[in-house]
Amino acid sequence: MTNPVLKLDAITKQFGSGHTAVTALTDANFEVNAGEFVAIIGPSGSGKSTFLTIAAGLQTPTSGQVYLNGQPLTHQSERQRLAYRFNDVGFILQASNLIPFLTVREQFKLVDKLAKRPFQKEKTEKLLAELALSDVQNAYPNQLSGGERQRVAIARALYNDPSVILADEPTASLDTPRSIDVVKRLADEAHHHNKAIVMVTHDQRLISHCDVVYRIEDGHLARTETTKA
Amino acid sequence: MYLGLKEMWHEKLRYGLLSGVLLLIALVVFMLSGLANGLSVGNRQAVDQWRAKTVYLNKNANQSLAASQLKISDQTTVSGTHAPLANLSGTLRTTTNKLKTSASAFGTSRDSFIMPKVIKGHRINGKDQLLISAGLLDKGYHLGQKVRIGTTTHSVKIVGTYQTSTYSIAPTVYTDTSTLNRLKGSPITSGKDQPINAIVAKNSQFKSSDHDNLERLSITTFVSSLPGYSAEQLTLNTMIYFLFVMALAVIGIFMFVLTLQKSALFGVLKVQGIGTRHIIGALLSQSIAMALIGIGLGLAITIGLAQIMPAGLPFVIDWNAFGIYSVALLAAAVIGALLSWRTVANIDPAVAIG
Ligand SMILES: Nc1ncnc2c1ncn2[C@@H]1O[C@H](COP(=O)(O)OP(=O)(O)OP(=O)(O)O)[C@@H](O)[C@H]1O
Numbered sequence: 001m002t003n004p005v006l007k008l009d010a011i012t013k014q015f016g017s018g019h020t021a022v023t024a025l026t027d028a029n030f031e032v033n034a035g036e037f038v039a040i041i042g043p044s045g046s047g048k049s050t051f052l053t054i055a056a057g058l059q060t061p062t063s064g065q066v067y068l069n070g071q072p073l074t075h076q077s078e079r080q081r082l083a084y085r086f087n088d089v090g091f092i093l094q095a096s097n098l099i100p101f102l103t104v105r106e107q108f109k110l111v112d113k114l115a116k117r118p119f120q121k122e123k124t125e126k127l128l129a130e131l132a133l134s135d136v137q138n139a140y141p142n143q144l145s146g147g148e149r150q151r152v153a154i155a156r157a158l159y160n161d162p163s164v165i166l167a168d169e170p171t172a173s174l175d176t177p178r179s180i181d182v183v184k185r186l187a188d189e190a191h192h193h194n195k196a197i198v199m200v201t202h203d204q205r206l207i208s209h210c211d212v213v214y215r216i217e218d219g220h221l222a223r224t225e226t227t228k229a
Numbered sequence: 230m231y232l233g234l235k236e237m238w239h240e241k242l243r244y245g246l247l248s249g250v251l252l253l254i255a256l257v258v259f260m261l262s263g264l265a266n267g268l269s270v271g272n273r274q275a276v277d278q279w280r281a282k283t284v285y286l287n288k289n290a291n292q293s294l295a296a297s298q299l300k301i302s303d304q305t306t307v308s309g310t311h312a313p314l315a316n317l318s319g320t321l322r323t324t325t326n327k328l329k330t331s332a333s334a335f336g337t338s339r340d341s342f343i344m345p346k347v348i349k350g351h352r353i354n355g356k357d358q359l360l361i362s363a364g365l366l367d368k369g370y371h372l373g374q375k376v377r378i379g380t381t382t383h384s385v386k387i388v389g390t391y392q393t394s395t396y397s398i399a400p401t402v403y404t405d406t407s408t409l410n411r412l413k414g415s416p417i418t419s420g421k422d423q424p425i426n427a428i429v430a431k432n433s434q435f436k437s438s439d440h441d442n443l444e445r446l447s448i449t450t451f452v453s454s455l456p457g458y459s460a461e462q463l464t465l466n467t468m469i470y471f472l473f474v475m476a477l478a479v480i481g482i483f484m485f486v487l488t489l490q491k492s493a494l495f496g497v498l499k500v501q502g503i504g505t506r507h508i509i510g511a512l513l514s515q516s517i518a519m520a521l522i523g524i525g526l527g528l529a530i531t532i533g534l535a536q537i538m539p540a541g542l543p544f545v546i547d548w549n550a551f552g553i554y555s556v557a558l559l560a561a562a563v564i565g566a567l568l569s570w571r572t573v574a575n576i577d578p579a580v581a582i583g
C-alpha cells in the first residue's frame with residue numbers, strides 16, 4: 001500500500017460558536033493517492049468548499065489533521081503554507097484563476113519569475129500543446145473561450161509539478177461537451193502523469209470519469225463505490 | 230516587479246493618468262523650487278559674494294540694513310577683518326534719463342574685502358567712480374557712462390564691472406563710502422563721522438563689552454532678516470511641502486482603490502501561494518515606476534521651461550534642491566503604496582474558493 005498524497009484525518013470544521021455555530025464538516029476522513037482522480041459530490045451548502053480550503057491550508061480545521069505526503073500541515077506557519085500551495089498544490093478554481101493582464105504564455109513566465117528561475121519555455125510549450133492551446137498562447141484571458149480558459153487553468157495548475165491538484169467546480173461555467181472534455185483531460189493527467197486530483201462538483205454526469213467518488217451531505221463525507229466499470 | 234510592470238503595460242491609460250498627475254505635482258514642485266531659489270539668489274547674492282561671517286548693525290535698527298545708522302568711527306569697537314558698508318536703494322539712471330533701472334548701491338572703502346573684483350575696466354581709484362554688476366551691461370549700461378542714483382543731480386562715472394550680483398532683487402553697484410554719501414546727499418561726506426549703515430566682517434568680535442549702539446549678527450541671521458526674504462522662502466517652501474502631502478495622498482488613494490478593485494484577483498493569487506509580500510512588491514514597483522516617470526518628465530519640462538522663461542522671472546535651478554525633492558516625491562510614492570499593506574494582508578484567500 002502506497003502512502004496517500006493527501007490525507008484528511010478526522011477533520012471537523014465549525015464556524016462561529018455556541019448558539020449560532022455551524023458545523024460545515026463533521027469528522028471527515030479522506031485520502032487520495034498518486035494517479036487517482038477523486039470526485040467529491042454534494043449539494044449546495046454541504047461543505048465542499050470548506051473541505052477544499054482546509055485541504056489547501058487556507059483554513060485551519062477545528063479538529064483533525066491534514067497530511068501532505070505524510071507531513072502534517074495544520075501546524076505549519078503561514079509562510080510554509082504559502083510555499084506548500086505554490087509548490088505542491090495546483091488549483092483549478094470555479095471562476096477563472098488567470099491573471100487578466102498577462103497573456104497565456106506570461107501566466108507561466110510569472111510562475112518562473114516568482115520561483116526565481118529562468119522561463120521554462122519548452123515546458124510551457126509542451127504543456128500548452130498537450131492541452132491544445134498552442135494557438136492562443138499570446139492571447140489575454142478575456143480573448144479566450146470559457147473552455148480554453150479552464151484548459152489554461154489546468155496547464156497553470158500543472159506547471160509546478162504539484163503532487164496534488166484541487167479543482168473547485170472546474171466545469172461550472174462550461175456546457176456539457178466542454179465539461180466532459182475538461183474532466184477527461186484531468187483524468188488523463190491523473191492516469192498518465194501520476195497526479196493526485198481532487199475535483200469538487202455537483203454535476204453527476206462527470207463522475208463516470210473518476211476513479212473514486214466521495215459524497216458529502218450536511219458536512220458528512222462518505223466514500224461510495226466507484227461507478228466505473 | 231514582473232507582475233506590477235506587466236499590469237501597467239496592459240493598463241496604460243489608467244497608470245498613464247496617474248503618472249500624469251504625479252508629473253504635474255513634480256513640475257509645480259520644481260518650478261516653485263526654482264522660484265524660491267531664484268528669489269533667494271536675487272535677495273542675497275551680493276551678501277554671499279562678500280564671504281563675510283558677521284554683520285554689525287545699529288541695535289535699534291531691528292536688524293534692517295536700511296534702517297541702521299552707524300559712523301565710520303564705530304569700526305574701532307570691533308576686531309578682525311572688517312569693512313564699512315553704506316547702502317542706497319534707488320533708480321540707476323543715465324544723466325540723459327535714457328536708461329532707468331532699480332539698483333542697490335553699496336559704498337565701502339576702496340580696498341575693503343567686500344569691494345568686488347573688477348573683471349573689466351579698473352578699480353575705483355578716484356572720486357565719483359562706480360563699479361556695476363555685469364548684469365547691468367545687458368541693460369545697456371557701459372564703461373565710461375555717467376549715471377545718477379536716486380533723486381540726486383550728482384553724477385558718477387562707470388569705470389568697471391564685476392561678476393553679476395544682486396541684492397533685494399536688484400542689481401548692485403559699488404563705489405567708495407564718500408561717493409555714496411555724496412549720492413545720498415549726506416551732510417558729512419568725509420572723515421570718521423561719515424554715516425554708514427553697517428560693518429561687514431569676517432571672524433570678528435566686539436573688542437569690549439562697551440559697544441553702546443551696535444548689534445552683532447551672524448551672516449545667516451542677517452540674510453534671513455533681509456526685507457521679505459524669510460516670508461518668501463517660507464511661503465514657497467510650505468507650498469512645496471504641501472505638494473509632497475498631495476503626492477502621498479494621490480498615490481495612496483489610487484493604490485488603495487485599485488487594491489479594493491483587485492481584491493478578488495489578489496485572493497486567487499494568495500490561493501496559488503503568491504503571498505502579500507509579492508503583491509505589495511507589485512504595487513510598489515508600480516508606484517515607483519509612476520513616480521520615476523512623473524519626476525523624470527517633470528525635470529525635463531522644468532529644464533525646458535527654464536530656457537524659454539522671460540528674463541525678469543527670478544528662476545534659478547538648484548540641483549541640490551531638485552535632487553532632494555525628487556527623492557522626497559519618490560518616498561511619497563513608496564509610502565503611498567505601502568498604505569495598502571494592511572488591506573492586501575487582510576484579503577482572505579478562502580473567499581476565492583466558494
Ligand atoms: N466563513 C464561514 N462562516 C460561517 N459559515 C460558513 C463559512 N463558510 C461556510 N460556512 C457554512 O458552512 C456550510 C458549508 O459551506 P460550503 O461553502 O463549504 O458549501 P459548499 O458545499 O461549497 O456549497 P456550494 O455548492 O453552494 O458552493 C454552509 O452552511 C455555510 O453557510
Ligand SMILES: [Mg+2]
Binds near residue numbers: 048050
Ligand atoms: Mg462551494
